[in-house]
Amino acid sequence: MHRSGTAMAWNVFKFCTALRGLGSVMILLVLGIVGVTYYALVLCNYGPVLLAATGALDALVALVVLVLFHFLLAMLLWSYFSVVFTDPGGVPPNWRPDVDEESGETAPLSTAEFSDLMNSQQSMALSDTGSPRIRYCRKCNQLKPPRCHHCSVCGRCVLKMDHHCVWVVNCVGALNYKFFLLFLLYTFLETALVTLSLLPHFIAFFSDVEIPGTPGALATTFLTFVLNLAFTLSVLGFMIMHVSLVSGNTTTIEAYEKKTTPFWKYDLGRKRNFAQVFGNNKWYWFIPSYSEEDLRIIPALQGLDYPVRSDFDGQGL
Known part of the structure; x- marks a missing residue:
C-alpha cells in the first residue's frame, strides 16, 4: 500500500514537471x-x-474584414503575452496578516505572536472558505493570504489562483486574471470573425462551384475554418463560465469550494465584483492594463486584501 502511494505521488510529480516543459x-x-x-x-x-x-x-467587404481581423489579432496577441509574461501574484517574503482573524484583534501581529502562529500552523490544515482563520502552506512553509492557493505546476502559492493554464504557460491569478479574460474575449471575437468570413469558401468547397486558388491554399482555408469554428465554440463556453465567476466574485477553485458554503463573503454585488477584476476606469476595461488610480484605490487588484460583505459576521464559514 505504501509503495502504491509513493508511485502515485511520483507520477503526479512527473505530470507537473511535464506541464512545465510544455512552455x-x-x-x-x-x-x-x-x-x-x-x-x-x-x-x-x-x-x-x-x-x-x-x-x-467586394473590395469594401474585404477591407472591413481585414481591418477588423488585424485589430482583433493585435488585441489578442497583446492580451495573450500579457498573461504569459505577467506574474499572477506570489506571496511577498515574510508576509504576515495585518489583522489577527484568529483572535479577532485588529492590531498587527507582534513578532512573538507571529512566531507562535507559524509554529502552531505547521501541524494544522486550515481552509480559507470554511473558516476565517489564517492559513498556512506546508509546501511553501509560509502563511497564505486570503484566497491564495498552492500550484503544484508552478511549485508555489499564487494569489487568488484561478487555475494553471497550459495554453498561456502560466498560472491565472490575481495580477493577470483580467488579461486572461481579455484573451478569451478577443480569441472568441477573432475566431468568430474568421469562421464567418470563411464560411462562403467552406460551403463552396463542397459545391460544384469552381474555386480559384492552389490545392494547398484550398486545404489551408478548409483547415482554418474547422480550427476557428472549434475554438469559437469552446471559448464561448469557457467565457460563459468565467462571466458567471466574475459576477459572483469567485474563482474556478473557489466555485467548487462554494458548493458547501451557503454564504460567500466576497460577493459584493455584480458592479463591485466586476471592479474587483477590471477596475473602475472604463478606458482600461478592454486593454490588458490598469490605471494607477485603480491600483491605488482597489486593494483587490494587488491580490492581498479583499473586502467582504457588510453583513458578514464570520459565522457559518
Whole structure:
C-alpha cells in the first residue's frame, strides 16, 4: 500500500514537471495557429480580393474584414503575452496578516505572536472558505493570504489562483486574471470573425462551384475554418463560465469550494465584483492594463486584501 502511494505521488510529480516543459511548445502552437489563420484569411482570400478590386462591394467587404481581423489579432496577441509574461501574484517574503482573524484583534501581529502562529500552523490544515482563520502552506512553509492557493505546476502559492493554464504557460491569478479574460474575449471575437468570413469558401468547397486558388491554399482555408469554428465554440463556453465567476466574485477553485458554503463573503454585488477584476476606469476595461488610480484605490487588484460583505459576521464559514 505504501509503495502504491509513493508511485502515485511520483507520477503526479512527473505530470507537473511535464506541464512545465510544455512552455515554449504551447506558445509556438498558438503562434502556429495564428500564422495559419493569417495565411488563409489574408494572403489566400481577402487580401487578393482587395488588391484585385473586381467590385466596389467586394473590395469594401474585404477591407472591413481585414481591418477588423488585424485589430482583433493585435488585441489578442497583446492580451495573450500579457498573461504569459505577467506574474499572477506570489506571496511577498515574510508576509504576515495585518489583522489577527484568529483572535479577532485588529492590531498587527507582534513578532512573538507571529512566531507562535507559524509554529502552531505547521501541524494544522486550515481552509480559507470554511473558516476565517489564517492559513498556512506546508509546501511553501509560509502563511497564505486570503484566497491564495498552492500550484503544484508552478511549485508555489499564487494569489487568488484561478487555475494553471497550459495554453498561456502560466498560472491565472490575481495580477493577470483580467488579461486572461481579455484573451478569451478577443480569441472568441477573432475566431468568430474568421469562421464567418470563411464560411462562403467552406460551403463552396463542397459545391460544384469552381474555386480559384492552389490545392494547398484550398486545404489551408478548409483547415482554418474547422480550427476557428472549434475554438469559437469552446471559448464561448469557457467565457460563459468565467462571466458567471466574475459576477459572483469567485474563482474556478473557489466555485467548487462554494458548493458547501451557503454564504460567500466576497460577493459584493455584480458592479463591485466586476471592479474587483477590471477596475473602475472604463478606458482600461478592454486593454490588458490598469490605471494607477485603480491600483491605488482597489486593494483587490494587488491580490492581498479583499473586502467582504457588510453583513458578514464570520459565522457559518
